[in-house]
Amino acid sequence: MSSVAQPFSEVAAVARPFASVLERVEAWHESLSALLGSTGGNPTVAQVDALIESLVVPDLSERDTLIVGAGFVCAPGFLSSAPWHLSWWLGKFNSFGAIGRGGVTRRLEASEDPGSDSFRDYTLLEWWRVPVESGMPHITGPYVDYLCTDEYTLTLTVPVYHAGALVGVIGADMYAEDVERALLPALRAINGGATLVNRVARVVVSTDPHRATGSLYREEGLLATLKSLDTLAVRNIAPVLWGGTSLALLLELVTA
Amino acid sequence: MPQSTRARSAARAAVFAPLDGAGRAEVVERRLSDAILLGLLAPGERLPSEADLSRQFNVATVTAREALESLRGRGLVQTRRGRGGGSFVRSKSDAHLEVIEERVRGISRVELRDLGVHFAALAAMSAELAAERASGDDVEGLERLVASFARDTDGAARRAENTFRLEVAALSQSARLVRELLRLQAEFGPVLWLNLRDQRYRDRSAERQAAVVTAIAAADPAAARRATLEHIDEAVECLVDAKAELEARSP
Numbered sequence: 001m002s003s004v005a006q007p008f009s010e011v012a013a014v015a016r017p018f019a020s021v022l023e024r025v026e027a028w029h030e031s032l033s034a035l036l037g038s039t040g041g042n043p044t045v046a047q048v049d050a051l052i053e054s055l056v057v058p059d060l061s062e063r064d065t066l067i068v069g070a071g072f073v074c075a076p077g078f079l080s081s082a083p084w085h086l087s088w089w090l091g092k093f094n095s096f097g098a099i100g101r102g103g104v105t106r107r108l109e110a111s112e113d114p115g116s117d118s119f120r121d122y123t124l125l126e127w128w129r130v131p132v133e134s135g136m137p138h139i140t141g142p143y144v145d146y147l148c149t150d151e152y153t154l155t156l157t158v159p160v161y162h163a164g165a166l167v168g169v170i171g172a173d174m175y176a177e178d179v180e181r182a183l184l185p186a187l188r189a190i191n192g193g194a195t196l197v198n199r200v201a202r203v204v205v206s207t208d209p210h211r212a213t214g215s216l217y218r219e220e221g222l223l224a225t226l227k228s229l230d231t232l233a234v235r236n237i238a239p240v241l242w243g244g245t246s247l248a249l250l251l252e253l254v255t256a
Numbered sequence: 257m258p259q260s261t262r263a264r265s266a267a268r269a270a271v272f273a274p275l276d277g278a279g280r281a282e283v284v285e286r287r288l289s290d291a292i293l294l295g296l297l298a299p300g301e302r303l304p305s306e307a308d309l310s311r312q313f314n315v316a317t318v319t320a321r322e323a324l325e326s327l328r329g330r331g332l333v334q335t336r337r338g339r340g341g342g343s344f345v346r347s348k349s350d351a352h353l354e355v356i357e358e359r360v361r362g363i364s365r366v367e368l369r370d371l372g373v374h375f376a377a378l379a380a381m382s383a384e385l386a387a388e389r390a391s392g393d394d395v396e397g398l399e400r401l402v403a404s405f406a407r408d409t410d411g412a413a414r415r416a417e418n419t420f421r422l423e424v425a426a427l428s429q430s431a432r433l434v435r436e437l438l439r440l441q442a443e444f445g446p447v448l449w450l451n452l453r454d455q456r457y458r459d460r461s462a463e464r465q466a467a468v469v470t471a472i473a474a475a476d477p478a479a480a481r482r483a484t485l486e487h488i489d490e491a492v493e494c495l496v497d498a499k500a501e502l503e504a505r506s507p
Contacts, residue, residue, distance in 0.1 A: 126393075144426045144434045152431045200391035202429075214429030216389055223392075 013186035014249060021066055021172055022137055025158055028055040029170050041162040045082045052087040060091035060105050069173035078167045084112040127155045128169055135159055139247055142176040142204060142214055152176040176213055180205045195250045199226050280315045284323035292332050292345050293352050293446035303343040356446050360499050371444045372492035376485055378437045379421055383480040385428035387472045394427050395473045402465050413452040413461060418445055420465050451494035
């Protein structure tokens with residue numbers, strides 16, 4: 001990948017909150033791979049659930065974590081006794097379905113029966129589709145997730161393989177408002193201001209208070225630039241592209 | 257995490273969101289009956305057990321039982337005993353229509369119009385924002401969704417309407433709009449789309465959705481708003497007509 005501006009320390013600081021979430025996800029990934037190895041790629045549903053619960057629940061209970069939901073979603077047919085299996089937990093700060101209750105870490109109840117009306121083929125969704133196609137970590141969103149967090153959310157997912165075959169994706173949800181709080185100080189430290197956008201040029205967070213999170217950064221040629229991960233073709237904006245996360249940081253160039 | 261290409265399970269999640277306040281059995285009953293009428297709970301589908309319902313709604317078991325009994329009394333669910341037993345959604349669409357008609361009679365014309373205004377405000381703002389904020393991928397997803405809708409029965413067409421509204425609201429990028437719309441749809445959805453009994457309006461609904469999608473694709477907020485308002489106005493006018501007719505039939 002080519003990048004126009006060299007990443008410098010201020011830019012690295014913006015990446016840090018995501019990097020720390022990615023680090024947790026990769027740590028779970030490693031433990032899951034170990035289980036896959038010790039079971040010959042054939043774990044039971046109970047083994048997967050017990051492992052994922054033991055991995056994600058402590059992280060979901062951390063006080064200052066960005067992670068509000070986390071787990072492992074199986075590739076269809078990977079677990080023969082549960083062809084569509086979601087092993088996903090919601091943190092105690094996750095308000096989904098918790099009106100007047102909340103405050104407890106709990107498992108997401110999802111329909112795994114393809115015959116049921118509430119069943120959803122998650123392999124069509126961005127958080128599945130994109131990382132599985134690219135083989136890389138991917139951040140979906142921000143998007144209104146009214147199925148799981150009930151909030152404006154970003155989802156980081158990483159594909160998981162065993163013996164060269166896809167077995168599922170592992171990942172974590174973050175609230176957009178928490179991401180804003182975590183990123184703004186680092187963005188403000190960048191001279192001239194900066195806007196973090198996703199691959200469709202949707203604003204994640206910006207130093208410009210009038211660039212709303214969720215709005216599109218409309219600029220001639222920007223979409224093509226983001227798509228091709230190519231060099232700058234955009235007037236006054238220098239995109240710094242981050243390998244793997246599919247997010248880009250747009251730096252407003254300071255003209256003397 | 258799971259994203260909203262299909263709004264159905266989202267709406268279902270809202271169905272089982274915990275309750276607080278008085279008259280809980282009635283509220284549980286209303287939520288479940290609305291979900292059945294909306295088609296969120298499908299004919300033949302098993303409802304959660306009394307224990308699960310009481311846990312999910314955060315009410316006493318006896319309250320959940322009371323709500324189920326009353327749904328049985330109205331012919332919306334039936335209970336089977338033994339292994340594989342439980343409460344199942346009945347498939348008698350006549351019973352469903354009767355319940356909807358009963359609700360339409362029970363709501364004053366003033367209240368119906370006010371619900372229409374509230375719903376139109378949320379839906380129009382959603383469409384307007386969606387036109388500003390939808391990416392090319394979003395538009396493609398919406399087109400695929402609209403093309404996938406079955407519209408051969410009133411239940412299917414109602415589901416299509418609800419799913420479409422929620423998906424457009426999600427494209428607005430506003431979690432509050434989505435939550436409000438989900439709540440209002442659960443309360444008002446079955447009644448508002450009474451006109452979808454008629455195939456003519458089911459075709460019309462497809463046309464109107466296509467017009468909204470076109471406006472969103474063209475990034476034309478004013479057109480998206482206009483198409484949405486026209487569609488909802490029309491449904492409300494049909495609804496007050498239907499109410500007048502019902503009342504004339506048996507005052």
